[in-house]
Amino acid sequence: MAADSEVYVLGGYQTDFGRNWSKENKHFSALMREVVLGALERTDIAPEEVESAHVGNFAAELYCMQGHLGAFFTEVHPAFSGLPTGRHEAACASGSIALLAASAEIEAGRYDLQAVVGVEQMKTVSAAEGGAFLGTAAWYSEEADGIDFPFPKLFGRLGDEYDARYGLDDEYLAEISKINYANAKLNPNAQTRTWYMNKDHALCRSDDNPAVGGRIRIADCSQVTDGAVCVFLASRAYAEKYARGMGKRLEDIPRIKGWGHNTARLRFSDKVAESLENEYVLPHVRSTITSAMKRAGIADVNGIDAIETHDCFTTSEYMAIDHFGITAPGESWKAVEAGWLEIDGKHPINPSGGLIGAGHPVGATGVRQLLDGCLQVTGQAGDYQVEGAKNVQTLNIGGSGTTSVSFVIGV
Amino acid sequence: MAADSEVYVLGGYQTDFGRNWSKENKHFSALMREVVLGALERTDIAPEEVESAHVGNFAAELYCMQGHLGAFFTEVHPAFSGLPTGRHEAACASGSIALLAASAEIEAGRYDLQAVVGVEQMKTVSAAEGGAFLGTAAWYSEEADGIDFPFPKLFGRLGDEYDARYGLDDEYLAEISKINYANAKLNPNAQTRTWYMNKDHALCRSDDNPAVGGRIRIADCSQVTDGAVCVFLASRAYAEKYARGMGKRLEDIPRIKGWGHNTARLRFSDKVAESLENEYVLPHVRSTITSAMKRAGIADVNGIDAIETHDCFTTSEYMAIDHFGITAPGESWKAVEAGWLEIDGKHPINPSGGLIGAGHPVGATGVRQLLDGCLQVTGQAGDYQVEGAKNVQTLNIGGSGTTSVSFVIGV
Numbered sequence: 001m002a003a004d005s006e007v008y009v010l011g012g013y014q015t016d017f018g019r020n021w022s023k024e025n026k027h028f029s030a031l032m033r034e035v036v037l038g039a040l041e042r043t044d045i046a047p048e049e050v051e052s053a054h055v056g057n058f059a060a061e062l063y064c065m066q067g068h069l070g071a072f073f074t075e076v077h078p079a080f081s082g083l084p085t086g087r088h089e090a091a092c093a094s095g096s097i098a099l100l101a102a103s104a105e106i107e108a109g110r111y112d113l114q115a116v117v118g119v120e121q122m123k124t125v126s127a128a129e130g131g132a133f134l135g136t137a138a139w140y141s142e143e144a145d146g147i148d149f150p151f152p153k154l155f156g157r158l159g160d161e162y163d164a165r166y167g168l169d170d171e172y173l174a175e176i177s178k179i180n181y182a183n184a185k186l187n188p189n190a191q192t193r194t195w196y197m198n199k200d201h202a203l204c205r206s207d208d209n210p211a212v213g214g215r216i217r218i219a220d221c222s223q224v225t226d227g228a229v230c231v232f233l234a235s236r237a238y239a240e241k242y243a244r245g246m247g248k249r250l251e252d253i254p255r256i257k258g259w260g261h262n263t264a265r266l267r268f269s270d271k272v273a274e275s276l277e278n279e280y281v282l283p284h285v286r287s288t289i290t291s292a293m294k295r296a297g298i299a300d301v302n303g304i305d306a307i308e309t310h311d312c313f314t315t316s317e318y319m320a321i322d323h324f325g326i327t328a329p330g331e332s333w334k335a336v337e338a339g340w341l342e343i344d345g346k347h348p349i350n351p352s353g354g355l356i357g358a359g360h361p362v363g364a365t366g367v368r369q370l371l372d373g374c375l376q377v378t379g380q381a382g383d384y385q386v387e388g389a390k391n392v393q394t395l396n397i398g399g400s401g402t403t404s405v406s407f408v409i410g411v
Numbered sequence: 412m413a414a415d416s417e418v419y420v421l422g423g424y425q426t427d428f429g430r431n432w433s434k435e436n437k438h439f440s441a442l443m444r445e446v447v448l449g450a451l452e453r454t455d456i457a458p459e460e461v462e463s464a465h466v467g468n469f470a471a472e473l474y475c476m477q478g479h480l481g482a483f484f485t486e487v488h489p490a491f492s493g494l495p496t497g498r499h500e501a502a503c504a505s506g507s508i509a510l511l512a513a514s515a516e517i518e519a520g521r522y523d524l525q526a527v528v529g530v531e532q533m534k535t536v537s538a539a540e541g542g543a544f545l546g547t548a549a550w551y552s553e554e555a556d557g558i559d560f561p562f563p564k565l566f567g568r569l570g571d572e573y574d575a576r577y578g579l580d581d582e583y584l585a586e587i588s589k590i591n592y593a594n595a596k597l598n599p600n601a602q603t604r605t606w607y608m609n610k611d612h613a614l615c616r617s618d619d620n621p622a623v624g625g626r627i628r629i630a631d632c633s634q635v636t637d638g639a640v641c642v643f644l645a646s647r648a649y650a651e652k653y654a655r656g657m658g659k660r661l662e663d664i665p666r667i668k669g670w671g672h673n674t675a676r677l678r679f680s681d682k683v684a685e686s687l688e689n690e691y692v693l694p695h696v697r698s699t700i701t702s703a704m705k706r707a708g709i710a711d712v713n714g715i716d717a718i719e720t721h722d723c724f725t726t727s728e729y730m731a732i733d734h735f736g737i738t739a740p741g742e743s744w745k746a747v748e749a750g751w752l753e754i755d756g757k758h759p760i761n762p763s764g765g766l767i768g769a770g771h772p773v774g775a776t777g778v779r780q781l782l783d784g785c786l787q788v789t790g791q792a793g794d795y796q797v798e799g800a801k802n803v804q805t806l807n808i809g810g811s812g813t814t815s816v817s818f819v820i821g822v
Contacts, residue, residue, distance in 0.1 A: 005519065027552065061472040065556075067547040068502040071677045071813045081685065082695045084672035085814065086508040089498040091479040097497040101512045107519035108416065136478040141438065145476075261495035266482045274492065284493045402482045403496065 005107040007256045008239035009409065010045065012231035012371045013038030017191040017359035020123045021226040028064050028121035028228075029072050035117060035230035036076045043232055044246065047079040050232075051111040055087045056098030056118040057363035062133040063124050073117065084111075090263075091137030091398030092312060094118070095229070095366025096405035102233050103256055112238040118367030119228035130224055134362075137399045139266045149212050152221060154268050154400040155313035156214025161272055161281055162318065166330030170215060173314035174202035175336045177219045177356055180311060183343060184353025186383035191223050191359030220314040222354075227361030229368045251411060254374045257391070258296030258408040260288035268400040279329040286323045288404040289395060296408035298391065301325045301347060304408070305389035306376055308369040310397040311354040320349070320395055343386055351376065351384040366396035366405060373409035416518040418667045419650035420820065421456065423642035423782045424449030428602040428770035431534045432637045439475050439532040439639075440483050446528060446641035447487045454643055455657065458490040461643075462522040466498045467509030467529040468774035473544040474535050484528065495522075501674075502548030502809030503723060505529070506640070506777025507816035513644050514667055523649040529778030530639040541635055545773075548810045550677045560623050563632060565679050565811040566724035567625025572683055572692055573729065577741030581626060584725035585613035586747045588630045588767055591722060594754060595764025597794035602634050602770030631725040633765075638772030640779045662822060665785045668802070669707030669819040671699035679811040690740040697734045699815040700806060707819035709802065712736045712758060715819070716800035717787055719780040721808040722765040731760070731806055754797055762787065762795040777807035777816060784820035 013035050021031060032055075040047055053073040060066045070085030088098040095118035102114040122130055134151050135144025144150035162168040181197035184190035201209060202219040209217045233256075234242060243250045264271050264284040271282060280286040298304065301324050309324075311317035321332035326340065326347045340346040352358045352372045355365060373392035375381040386392075391410035397403070424446050432442060443466075451458055464484040471477045481496030499509040506529035513525040533541055545562050546555025555561035573579040592608035595601035612620060613630040620628045644667075645653060654661045675682050675695040682693060691697040709715065712735050720735075722728035732743035737751065737758045751757040763769045763783045766776060784803035786792040797803075802821035808814070 059472050059478055061470050061544075061547055065547055066551050067470050067500060068549075068677070068810050068813065070501050070508075071674050071810060074674050074676055081676055082673050082698065085501070085674040086511070087500040088512070089478060089500060090481050090496070097481075100497070101499070101515070104512070104515040104519045104521060107521075108515045109518070110515060133472075136472055136476055138479075140477050262493050263482050263485050263496040265485055265492055266479070287493065399479050399482060402479065 006236040007103040007106050008234045008236065009254045009256065009370065009374050010232040010234050010239065010242055011039065011043040011374065012229060013042050014189050014229045014368055014371060015227050016189050017225050017227040017361065018193065019226060021121055022123045028060060028119060029075060031119050031121060031226065031228040032072050032117055033076050035228040036073065036115060039230035039232060045232060047077040049113050050080065050083065050115050051113050052084045052105065053115040053117065054098040054102040055085065056095035056116065056367055057087055058089060058091055058094045058120055059133055059136060062136070064121055073115065090403040092310065092362045093366055093396045093398030093403040093405050094363040096396040099366060099370060099407065100259065100261060100405065106233055106235050112235040114233045115230060116233060116367055117228060117230045118364030120361035120363040121226045122224050122361060123226050127224065143267060152213025152216040152313065155315045156216040157268055158281070158319060158401070159215050159315040162330070165281065169333065171203060172333045172336045173220055173318060174199050176311065176314045176317050177202040179341055180350055180354045180357035183351050183384055184357025187353050187358055190353045190357055191225050192353065192357050216313055216315070222312045222356050222360035225359035225361040227359055227364050229364045229371050231367055231371050252378070254377050254409050254411050256407055257410050258292040258294065260291030260406040262288045263403045264401060266399065266402055271401055280323055281319060282323065282401040285397065285401055285404045288406045289324055292393060292406035292408050298408060304391050304393045306348040306351055306386040306392045307395070308352060308372050308392060309349055309354065309395040310365070311350060311356050312360060312397065316397060317349065317354070343384060348386045351381065351386050366394070369394035369396055370407055370409060373407070377409060377411045417647040418514040418517050419645045419647065420665045420667065420781065420785045421643040421645050421650065421653055422450065422454040422785065423640060424453050425600050425640045425779055425782060426638050427600050428636050428638040428772065429604065430637060432532055433534045439471060439530060440486060442530050442532060442637065442639035443483050443528055444487050446639040447484065447526060450641035450643060456643060458488040460524050461491065461494065461526050462524050463495045463516065464526040464528065465509040465513040466496065467506035467527065467778055468498055469500060469502055469505045469531060470544055470547060473547070475532055484526065501814040503721070503773050504777055504807045504809030504814040504816050505774040506779070507807040510777060510781060510818065511670065511672060511816065517644055517646050523646040525644045526641055527644060527778055528639060528641045529775030531772035531774040532637045533635050533772060534637050538635065554678060563624025563627040563724065566726045567627040568679055569692070569730060569812070570626050570726040573741070576692065580744065582614065583744045583747045584631055584729060585610050587722065587725045587728045588613040590752055591761055591765045591768035594762050594795055595768025598764050598769055601764045601768055602636050603764065603768050627724055627726070633723045633767050633771035636770035636772040638770055638775050640775045640782050642778055642782050663789070665788050665820050665822050667818055668821050669703040669705065671702030671817040673699045674814045675812060677810065677813055682812055691734055692730060693734065693812040696808065696812055696815045699817045700735055703804060703817040703819050709819060715802050715804045717759045717762055717797040717803045718806070719763060719783050719803060720760055720765065720806040721776070722761060722767050723771060723808065727808060728760065728765070754795060759797045762792065762797050777805070780805035780807055781818055781820060784818070788820060788822045
């Protein structure tokens with residue numbers, strides 16, 4: 001990769017995903033304000049330095065009756081009036097689509113320093129109404145209209161597909177849930193950090209853990225979350241200047257080493273029909289992961305020290321395990337059983353707690369994954385630090401495995 | 412500009428903006444299908460050649476209860492399964508934000524051939540409900556909530572601001588409306604091509620032309636439109652290959668010569684407060700226009716043969732006239748009076764009929780402007796051709812002058 005196409009991540013800021021901003025009577029613009037000002041302070045960047053901003057958001061039109069999300073960035077600081085902004089959307093992968101757009105503009109030489117904000121305020125509506133809104137990430141009229149909680153049902157079918165092809169014991173899904181909740185207790189910004197959860201609870205088949213869609217029960221689900229994250233992306237030239245100013249070496253600044261991006265057919269049934277002859281249940285997700293590794297010059301998952309993956313449901317993390325190549329296709333259970341996914345395991349997944357433990361403010365998730373990757377590779381992840389992590393890979397998924405984006409972030 | 416950062420436009424396709432797709436009982440995915448397949452046929456590009464797709468759309472979540480717009484591209488043709496896609500939004504400038512994202516990826520060397528689709532299906536709801544949806548392009552809770560048709564009112568205030576600073580006779584607004592309707596009669600895809608309109612009608616102060624917001628009457632407004640447009644953007648390397656295959660010279664293929672992009676404060680009152688000491692009412696719009704000219708190596712508007720501007724209301728076109736530099740600030744009326752804006756005038760504006768005459772499917776408008784620019788500079792605009800046009804400049808605006816994007820397209 002040419003030096004002028006290198007994109008560095010100077011740092012960022014995340015809100016406490018446990019907060020309910022509607023109960024605080026705050027507009028989502030307050031979330032944006034907190035993360036942007038917080039990121040400026042953390043990174044010691046002056047507002048006048050920022051040249052452009054990209055916002056990742058899924059559905060503020062529905063949750064907050066507001067579009068034109070990029071423009072809210074200009075409201076954060078007087079120095080931002082006039083800056084180029086835009087909003088980017090690909091359902092739950094919206095944050096990563098914003099990161100792709102920002103990093104392409106840096107590689108193209110358009111800007112040297114960009115802010116990327118992921119934001120979603122979801123606790124404005126009831127769980128049922130929110131479930132319908134999330135249905136617009138699928139083909140709404142064909143897969144969600146008139147169906148209560150369409151997404152747990154779609155990802156229940158992902159588990160069913162694994163079961164049909166390779167066999168799947170729900171005990172492994174419960175273990176995935178348990179690990180994410182346990183990691184979240186180590187993350188001061190995680191939504192569930194004070195919640196109680198063990199494997200028995202996750203396996204429980206009573207009203208304590210009700211079914212919401214096929215084999216998906218409450219403990220298998222990610223959270224409904226208000227949250228925002230801001231990161232600053234920079235060109236190599238800016239990162240060099242920044243490193244000097246901060247008394248650091250360029251090699252200490254995390255860099256996006258590789259990325260992958262694919263979009264499968266929208267309907268889950270079409271995806272499954274397409275992959276029948278493939279060893280992977282979601283082959284386009286597999287391509288996204290391997291493309292990112294290839295661009296990073298990393299041969300396989302053994303070159304990755306930790307993964308932040310899209311566990312919107314336990315079945316999507318189960319899918320990620322073999323799609324990352326941690327096990328052979330269909331054998332994800334072996335990694336669970338061997339304890340490889342724990343923070344001190346061979347292949348740590350979601351040290352942050354992931355979407356199940358840390359929370360899932362939809363449009364912010366991809367940016368949160370990248371920021372957690374940065375914290376890991378710079379040794380700043382505190383109690384959820386993966387010892388000695390140098391390369392972290394993300395996987396952010398929109399819809400039922402439809403849009404997938406992956407980044408390799410490293411030093 | 413380095414050769415590898417040149418972005419070419421190979422052609423495209425527009426739907427008939429006069430159609431009502433809800434009355435045809437068709438989902439917006441049918442609009443996307445028609446424009447993508449139409450663009451492939453027009454340009455003689457094989458579907459397997461397309462490497463990535465970007466969708467510009469404002470608010471399908473509200474109009475159609477559907478997000479994740481990029482994924483619908485993969486549904487158009489089996490060859491598209493797996494392609495990277497994303498959706499981009501900046502209110503009525505969404506189409507241009509998609510073009511900026513796509514062209515940055517080409518400049519960065521990520522892809523050689525990209526599809527950009529702008530799409531909006533708006534006739535799914537009543538005029539009043541649609542007016543509220545459009546209010547989400549402003550700061551909804553502060554500028555639109557509880558207000559009938561907030562946008563005509565906001566752009567009425569733009570006229571009031573001109574009136575206060577420089578004087579404004581509504582007769583000139585009526586003339587702008589008349590020209591756009593007249594041009595639309597020459598455009599076979601224009602929504603109003605069969606509608607009756609003259610200056611007397613536009614000046615009429617009766618129920619034939621009712622007020623909808625301050626000085627803004629029905630004849631001052633752009634249309635509520637179902638429509639979509641697809642264009643193909645290519646790297647220089649791909650464009651060279653394409654030109655050879657089509658028996659053309661590279662110099663005959665239109666190119667994006669320059670672009671501008673700025674975002675002002677969101678609330679109209681904040682914009683006006685910021686610009687009080689400025690000779691331009693919307694100085695960030697002025698910057699967008701001059702940035703695009705500068706990147707194109709064009710000194711001023713005399714190097715531009717035609718303009719496709721964002722006449723969401725007659726006041727926004729009135730603003731564009733002096734912001735493009737056709738007259739001194741505040742003297743836009745002189746260009747109207749002199750007949751400069753007509754197709755055969757000194758500075759033709761909206762030969763297509765613009766948003767008032769051709770129609771305004773919100774997320775498609777920026778892409779439609781670029782495609783019309785291509786048709787003009789390649790002499791393919793038919794009855795609305797501006798004789799000998801070599802450089803066309805667009806201006807696409809989101810919100811009340813909030814996000815602005817401009818392209819210079821030329822051969």
